[in-house]
Amino acid sequence: xxxxxxxxxxxxxxxxxxxxxxxxxxxxxxxxxxxxxxxxxxxxxxxxxxxxxxxxxxxxxxxxxxxxxxxxxxxxxxxxxxxxxxxxxxxxxxxxxxxxxxxxxxxxxxxxxxxxxxxxxxxxxxxxxxxxxxxxxxxxxxxxxxxxxxxxxxxxxxxxxxxxxxxxxxxxxxxxxxxxxxxxxxxxxxxxxxxxxxxxxxxxxxxxxxxxxxxxxxxxxxxxxxxxxxxxx
Amino acid sequence: xxxxxxxxxxxxxxxxxxxxxxxxxxxxxxxxxxxxxxxxxxxxxxxxxxxxxxxxxxxxxxxxxxxxxxxxxxxxxxxxxxxxxxxxxxxxxxxxxxxxxxxxxxxxxxxxx
Ligand code: HEM
Ligand code: SF4
Ligand code: FES
Numbered sequence: 352x353x354x355x356x357x358x359x360x361x362x363x364x365x366x367x368x369x370x371x372x373x374x375x376x377x378x379x380x381x382x383x384x385x386x387x388x389x390x391x392x393x394x395x396x397x398x399x400x401x402x403x404x405x406x407x408x409x410x411x412x413x414x415x416x417x418x419x420x421x422x423x424x425x426x427x428x429x430x431x432x433x434x435x436x437x438x439x440x441x442x443x444x445x446x447x448x449x450x451x452x453x454x455x456x457x458x459x460x461x462x463x464x465x466x467x468x469x470x471x472x473x474x475x476x477x478x479x480x481x482x483x484x485x486x487x488x489x490x491x492x493x494x495x496x497x498x499x500x501x502x503x504x505x506x507x508x509x510x511x512x513x514x515x516x517x518x519x520x521x522x523x524x525x526x527x528x529x530x531x532x533x534x535x536x537x538x539x540x541x542x543x544x545x546x547x548x549x550x551x552x553x554x555x556x557x558x559x560x561x562x563x564x565x566x567x568x569x570x571x572x573x574x575x576x577x578x579x580x581x582x583x584x
Numbered sequence: 585x586x587x588x589x590x591x592x593x594x595x596x597x598x599x600x601x602x603x604x605x606x607x608x609x610x611x612x613x614x615x616x617x618x619x620x621x622x623x624x625x626x627x628x629x630x631x632x633x634x635x636x637x638x639x640x641x642x643x644x645x646x647x648x649x650x651x652x653x654x655x656x657x658x659x660x661x662x663x664x665x666x667x668x669x670x671x672x673x674x675x676x677x678x679x680x681x682x683x684x685x686x687x688x689x690x691x692x693x694x695x696x697x
Contacts, residue, residue: 359585416585416587418588419586419587419588420587420588438586440585443585443587505587507593507596553596553599553660554592554596554660554663554664554672555592555593555595555596556590556591556592556593556672557590557592557593559592560588560590560592567669567670569663569669570666570669573663573664573665573666573669574666576664577664577665577666
């Protein structure tokens with residue numbers, strides 16, 4: 352089946368503004384949007400730029416906007432989209448470096464703001480710091496995150512305020528606040544209750560719709576909100 | 585650069601719009617009530633103006649706006665407490681259905697014609 356790919360292109364050295372360019376791709380059942388982009392890059396137009404690495408939804412490189420929703424290109428079958436035209440755009444609200452490649456620095460800066468590492472004050476013992484299976488279970492969702500950025504770039508609060516920490520960073524904060532071994536809760540709660548922190552979340556759920564790993568950052572943010580109002584800071 | 589409107593997106597935009605409209609109404613309401621200070625005559629004149637069917641219709645509109653904001657506000661509070669996270673869409677449709685029922689019950693007695 353012939354499918355039209357309508358791709359937002361931008362080369363900062365040549366173009367003033369991003370523009371759409373169309374390509375026709377012969378699609379077989381099972382082909383992903385990433386396969387389609389490869390088909391274009393390898394056989395039609397070598398100048399097309401996009402990120403990918405694992406092609407199996409684990410590296411988080413290929414998040415982009417596909418038919419108006421953020422997804423992973425390698426995880427989205429073209430025919431399952433049920434459209435004759437597939438519109439592919441870079442993740443919005445991140446600066447475009449070239450075509451579908453965006454600058455993820457703002458994303459990872461916000462990730463580091465919340466101190467994404469175990470903080471302990473008590474002296475280390477002779478053995479590991481152990482967790483019960485129940486304690487570990489709380490971390491199942493947040494450790495599944497592949498840092499693709501689909502959620503943060505789908506969030507209207509982030510669209511209107513680029514300083515907002517965003518769902519991915521707050522999700523990472525949850526991963527440590529609810530880690531039974533971590534002793535940096537107060538420090539971290541102070542950071543995320545900043546004016547550009549979690550109070551900017553209006554439970555819109557765009558992040559939940561976008562997450563390719565079917566995670567629920569909104570739930571994590573709600574739990575953090577509760578934690579903050581019940582903790583004396 | 586179109587981004588899809590999910591159920592939650594619609595709920596949020598409507599909530600913000602309705603919140604702003606209610607604040608706008610509140611200011612208007614206080615202004616109208618301030619005519620009380622100017623004596624019974626001028627207050628009666630304003631009240632008479634408001635008997636116009638147009639204002640009755642606007643009042644019915646306000647009813648709808650307040651109902652949506654309150655019911656969706658309750659949905660948001662429940663979600664913020666961490667309940668029903670997996671059912672936020674169903675909860676939105678419940679807001680719509682319950683809202684329409686309350687709206688009809690309230691709008692019929694207000695209807696000026
Ligand atoms: C039963 C009554 C009400 C409930 C349950 C309720 C609930 C809420 C909730 C939960 C929010 C936060 C939404 C968010 O985080 O995005 C909110 C926002 C807001 N409310 Fe209410 N509210 C009620 C009545 C009112 C009234 C009477 C007014 C106006 C005088 C009002 C004006 C607003 C405004 C302006 C916002 C901000 C909108 C936004 O940030 O998107 N609300 N309300
Ligand atoms: S929470 Fe989901 S959408 Fe957000 S960065 Fe992690 S994997 Fe991607
Ligand atoms: S290529 Fe690794 S997630 Fe898509």
